[in-house]
Amino acid sequence: MTGYRHTIIVYLALSCLTNVLCELNLSEDEPCITNGLNGTCVGIFRCDSAALVYLYANAGYDVVEYNLPELPDICSYKDNEPVVCCTDCGVTKDEYFRDYGVGPLGVLGKKDGSIALSKCFEYFGKLPYPCRGSANFGIKKLWKENKKCHEINYSNALAVGGRDAQRWEFPHVALLGYGDDVESAQWLCGGSVISERFILTAAHCTSTRALGNITFAALGLLKRTDPKKYWKIHKIKSIIIHPEYKAPSKYHDIALLETETEINFGKDLLPACLDINTEFKDGVEASGWGRLGHRQDLADTLQVVYLEEYNKTECAAIYQPHRHLKNGYDHEKQMCFGSHREVIDTCEGDSGGPLQTNKFKCQYSIAGVTSYGKNCGILGSAGVYTRVSYYVPWIESVVWPEETEAKRKKDNLWLDEWLVIRSDVANNGGNFGPAVAQRERPGPDRLRHHEQTADEDRERGAG
Numbered sequence: 001m002t003g004y005r006h007t008i009i010v011y012l013a014l015s016c017l018t019n020v021l022c023e024l025n026l027s028e029d030e031p032c033i034t035n036g037l038n039g040t041c042v043g044i045f046r047c048d049s050a051a052l053v054y055l056y057a058n059a060g061y062d063v064v065e066y067n068l069p070e071l072p073d074i075c076s077y078k079d080n081e082p083v084v085c086c087t088d089c090g091v092t093k094d095e096y097f098r099d100y101g102v103g104p105l106g107v108l109g110k111k112d113g114s115i116a117l118s119k120c121f122e123y124f125g126k127l128p129y130p131c132r133g134s135a136n137f138g139i140k141k142l143w144k145e146n147k148k149c150h151e152i153n154y155s156n157a158l159a160v161g162g163r164d165a166q167r168w169e170f171p172h173v174a175l176l177g178y179g180d181d182v183e184s185a186q187w188l189c190g191g192s193v194i195s196e197r198f199i200l201t202a203a204h205c206t207s208t209r210a211l212g213n214i215t216f217a218a219l220g221l222l223k224r225t226d227p228k229k230y231w232k233i234h235k236i237k238s239i240i241i242h243p244e245y246k247a248p249s250k251y252h253d254i255a256l257l258e259t260e261t262e263i264n265f266g267k268d269l270l271p272a273c274l275d276i277n278t279e280f281k282d283g284v285e286a287s288g289w290g291r292l293g294h295r296q297d298l299a300d301t302l303q304v305v306y307l308e309e310y311n312k313t314e315c316a317a318i319y320q321p322h323r324h325l326k327n328g329y330d331h332e333k334q335m336c337f338g339s340h341r342e343v344i345d346t347c348e349g350d351s352g353g354p355l356q357t358n359k360f361k362c363q364y365s366i367a368g369v370t371s372y373g374k375n376c377g378i379l380g381s382a383g384v385y386t387r388v389s390y391y392v393p394w395i396e397s398v399v400w401p402e403e404t405e406a407k408r409k410k411d412n413l414w415l416d417e418w419l420v421i422r423s424d425v426a427n428n429g430g431n432f433g434p435a436v437a438q439r440e441r442p443g444p445d446r447l448r449h450h451e452q453t454a455d456e457d458r459e460r461g462a463g
């Protein structure tokens with residue numbers, strides 16, 4: 001923690017060296033003069049204009065390039081944070097931006113206590129391709145002569161089209177294998193990389209009667225037929241199934257796979273965020289290597305389909321109570337997506353794979369986990385997906401246990417960690433090494449088995 005605070009001081013101390021009027025040696029709430037203007041010494045987060053510049057500057061945005069106002073003079077330090085000579089109008093005790101962070105495309109987001117969101121920002125800072133360039137925000141200080149203070153004009157419009165399409169359009173997608181060795185393993189489910197150690201998938205994918213537990217995850221690949229030597233294969237160390245999942249029931253169909261070795265991120269291999277939204281009016285994309293249609297072959301190249309959100313009434317009508325879905329469709333924990341106009345769906349083999357949004361263009365967010373459906377590819381039908389937002393607290397507790405613990409203690413761990421990562425990235429241009437191939441045991445018999453069987457809904461993968 002102290003190390004993190006250090007970063008803050010380093011940044012401001014550097015700006016100080018180039019500034020003759022550096023430290024005014026005044027304590028909080030004392031009057032001060034900066035650039036000939038009267039101000040008040042306040043903690044940096046009490047001074048909105050300074051807090052904003054500080055957040056963006058520490059997120060790697062160049063003060064000159066983005067035409068950001070200069071940081072004000074520093075009065076002193078308090079609790080290792082700068083106290084600045086603030087000329088903003090209406091300075092209060094509030095620390096409005098204390099809980100904010102800078103995310104994709106310069107979007108300022110409230111941390112909201114969500115570890116998943118803060119991790120999303122953190123991983124964003126590690127993207128090996130530029131995304132910051134299209135940031136569309138502005139911070140202006142406007143002098144109000146009558147009030148003798150600065151009003152702040154902060155604007156942030158979400159830019160569209162952050163980056164060109166890459167060969168690796170879905171760098172978080174995992175193909176999951178079952179069996180004792182890589183060569184003979186069967187690759188029957190999908191998943192999503194969400195951290196250096198964890199892959200999110202469906203609970204029903206974690207084992208099959210015929211092949212046992214999931215043993216491998218292949219990452220950063222595009223085609224099943226790519227030679228295995230190019231696959232980044234990680235051995236699965238442990239399988240964490242949601243505690244309330246009781247096969248063959250369809251509820252709580254979500255699980256986490258911990259890899260034996262750390263996943264090294266790179267251009268073709270990056271974690272996705274967890275989407276904490278509960279509505280997806282703009283639709284989502286599903287991707288996977290599942291069957292191309294009922295009774296058709298498994299896809300070789302990763303397939304992507306655009307799907308529309310079905311509302312609660314529609315989903316409940318399609319998925320009525322039956323023995324594996326005792327209370328029918330559960331809108332709080334599940335969601336269903338499909339197409340009202342075209343024959344588009346996820347299919348067998350897509351199970352466990354992501355339903356994702358791409359609001360920021362640079363980085364995906366996982367909205368759902370492909371769970372099960374009726375026969376795929378029937379007009380007006382829709383598949384069922386585990387609703388990720390509902391499970392975020394559980395995922396956080398497994399994937400980021402320390403942060404979850406720290407959050408409980410109301411620590412300010414997150415911002416600090418993020419600042420250090422940003423400064424590390426700025427200092428050494430990121431840290432993307434090659435992945436290490438690993439092996440272990442193999443897996444399942446069917447993919448989201450969507451196969452036929454009239455009245456019975458089938459899972460969309462191993463099982």
Ligand SMILES: *[C@@H]1O[C@H](CO)[C@@H](O)[C@H](O)[C@H]1NC(C)=O
Nearest residue numbers: 023024025026027030075076
């Ligand atoms: C800062 O102010 C305090 C008292 O207000 C004084 O004792 C101290 O010497 C000052 N330090 C510097 C570096 O001017």
Ligand SMILES: *[C@@H]1O[C@H](CO)[C@@H](O)[C@H](O)[C@H]1NC(C)=O
Nearest residue numbers: 031033035036037038039148
């Ligand atoms: C700053 O405040 C002092 C005392 O209130 C006043 O005399 C002075 O004119 C002010 N300076 C400016 C630039 O407003």
Ligand SMILES: *[C@@H]1O[C@H](CO)[C@@H](O)[C@H](O)[C@H]1NC(C)=O
Nearest residue numbers: 138140142152153154155156
């Ligand atoms: C604030 O900035 C925006 C965008 O630059 C501009 O459209 C708007 O007029 C500004 N508001 C004021 C009060 O200057």
Ligand SMILES: *[C@@H]1O[C@H](CO)[C@@H](O)[C@H](O)[C@H]1NC(C)=O
Nearest residue numbers: 206207212213238239240241
């Ligand atoms: C499969 O994984 C579960 C954990 O989900 C574990 O309890 C079980 O022992 C594993 N089975 C085998 C055969 O390794």
Ligand SMILES: *[C@@H]1O[C@H](CO)[C@@H](O)[C@H](O)[C@H]1NC(C)=O
Nearest residue numbers: 309310311312313314315340
């Ligand atoms: C759900 O969608 C159906 C069909 O599009 C529509 O008729 C119905 O009004 C919707 N219900 C709600 C609650 O939005």
